[in-house]
Amino acid sequence: xxxxxxxxxxxxxxxxxxxxxxxxxxxxxxxxxxxxxxxxxxxxxxxxxxxxxxxxxxxxxxxxxxxxxxxxxxxxxxxxxx
Numbered sequence: 001x002x003x004x005x006x007x008x009x010x011x012x013x014x015x016x017x018x019x020x021x022x023x024x025x026x027x028x029x030x031x032x033x034x035x036x037x038x039x040x041x042x043x044x045x046x047x048x049x050x051x052x053x054x055x056x057x058x059x060x061x062x063x064x065x066x067x068x069x070x071x072x073x074x075x076x077x078x079x080x081x082x
Contacts, residue, residue, distance in 0.1 A: 002025065008018035032038055 003018070003022045005019040005022040005026070008022055009015045011018055031040075
């Protein structure tokens with residue numbers, strides 16, 4: 001997130017979260033070149049693209065399973081009523 005972290009601190013309720021995100025994003029820009037390659041490998045904080053993608057897929061599958069389970073419960077409830 002681009003922006004001044006000190007200005008984000010003034011936002012009610014979510015200001016601290018926005019400020020922390022902006023500070024983290026500023027640090028990210030200090031760690032990468034314009035082509036998004038890392039300046040130094042050891043300066044990296046957070047997840048790599050591969051880890052983020054795999055985590056995203058796991059969450060997506062998890063929520064799909066939950067949605068399917070809820071649909072199946074609803075269908076079961078409907079069929080039990082008849």
